[in-house]
Amino acid sequence: MTESQEAPEGSELPPPTGIVVGVDGSDHGNCALIWAAREAQSRKLPLHLVTAYSVPIFAASGLDGGFATIDNNVIRQGAEVVLEQAAQQLGEYPDLTYDTRVEAGDASGVLLELSESAELLVFGSRGRGGFVGRLLGSVSSGLPGHAKCPTVTVPLSCASRLGIAGKSKDEPLVESVVTVGVDGSERARYTVLRAAEHAQRNGLSLRVVCAVPPYSGAMTWLPAPLDRQGILEEVREQMAAGAAWIRSHFPQLSISADVVDGPPIEILIQATKLSELLVLGSRGHGGFAGMILGSTTDAVLHHAKGPVMVVPEKDDPRLADREKFGPLLKEV
Template sequence: MSNPTENSPVAQPDPIPAPTGIVVGIDGSDQSNCALVWAAREAKLRKLPLHLVTAYTVPIFAASGLDGGYATVDDDVIRQGAEAVLREAAAKVAHLEVEVDARVENGDAAGVLLEMSETAELLVFGSRGRGGFIGRLLGSVSSALPAHSKCPTVTVPLSCAARLGEAGPDTAPPREIEAVITVGVDGSDQARYAVLVAAEEAERAGVRLRIICAVQPYTGSLAWMPAPVDREALFAEIQTQLDAGEAWLRNHFPKLPIEVRLVEGSAVEVLVKASETSQLLVMGTRGRGGFAGMLLGSTTDGVRHHAKGPVMVVRDREDPRQDDRSAFGPLLQA
């Protein structure tokens, strides 16, 4: 076959459409397998396509010979290995009968996934990989994913293996999982949007919604305050706001079973404990120091790193359903 000339244009392959369903990062590790199974079940529940993605960069090693220079790893070899991992992943969830596509991307894993988050509905990944792309992704870089993703993200820890049917013979039996989705709140606008997303998720799954507000216990760390804290008055004020928020939420989700809990304790510890038996834990990315203190922001990272179940992190965005919140009672004033 003759080589193409300037007068005979070469047909270019059609670009791969941007993902519009649920994107899950795959590297073949046990952690990414847990994320895969969770994401596939969620895709089936939402009736959305599932996009399996792995990304890599070709490493370059300094040559040790006297001639200097660099040695590169064959790109084709790495790509073939990545494609094999994706084929195995697709076969693993084939029985769920969800629409699946798989793609290998050349580039920084975090950058690839963040770009896909612009069109995807959900971005899912494991908590820690085995040196594959998720291994890098969920190191220092992964902390930026929930904060910068354009869509909600879900972190699925390896401790979910038993509840997802991915546990080995030596794994402890799974804890009993309640038919509940839990969301942490602190009175901020960001938390209210997370509550709306959590309510949608609970309604879709046919389970109840549990709203938890954790108030930091009084310790010596509050000694700088100009006057003693009236704990009873503080709790009463927060409870009034929670009651108003519950009434507002029931107005938008009249058929959804809702329970609200106001507890004293570290937000990280309370929510990590809740993750053990909740189907999903939902949090916002960044609070404003609402009535429960710094629940969101650094607390979100603390919960994600220690959670025993899937954690969804929701970036703040405007939602018209928040416009009528003040009509139902007092709320936090910025």
């Protein structure tokens, strides 16, 4: 049975322990809500619907200058209506437990605080104001890099695949695969583990991708051209060893490892069109994920056609046996 819980006035709900989704009534927020509801049901975790508001202060005009504020109760009531409308969309998830939370404060600060205890943060790529109005501005650009738990950004273009809108004739068929980008860093190896967990839990296959970027102008000083084909073959050997390591921990999972010769950003964006989920680490070396939190993240999140998960660094005992399976992927 679906359960709803809301904090009584003057009290607070306990810190969220499941999946937190930011809602604001926008179409982008609705996409995030549906994706989060499905994920929460799949993981058998509670879903926490959250909206935040801040009371604006503006300068009063006239001879008796001063500052005025809008009634806090009016704004809070509007936020509560947004949550009520969002909760009405959860009727088709009979096994889902959820609660609704209205938080006072800046959206980014609210989400970052909730990430301390949450399993996952989910939000739309844009919003209409209030909670996610600045997403893909200062809020979502900062959240993937600073949140204590993984984050998922869900773009509006996911509406059709989530059943919110009809499928366009020109829309590519999404494959039943989770794609994860690696670059040779240990952070990336942990990211692969999280991607594999998501794939196995949802009955999807896993595709591990390493992009080898083209030569840059900074390399033109080299006295002889690099053996490009040799580099690609070496990376393929390292990727095959990594795939064998993942199979040892997920023996039932279908896994492929691909080395792609081309610009990482373009490859990442293309992957969002065809994958159920793209997974990246929050930091890395150069190449594929090296500029996460910089231009790569901005470019992918602004142009992604599917959900993008960003995973923060964390220790994992499964990383200890990676070297047993062959050469480690070096920085690319």
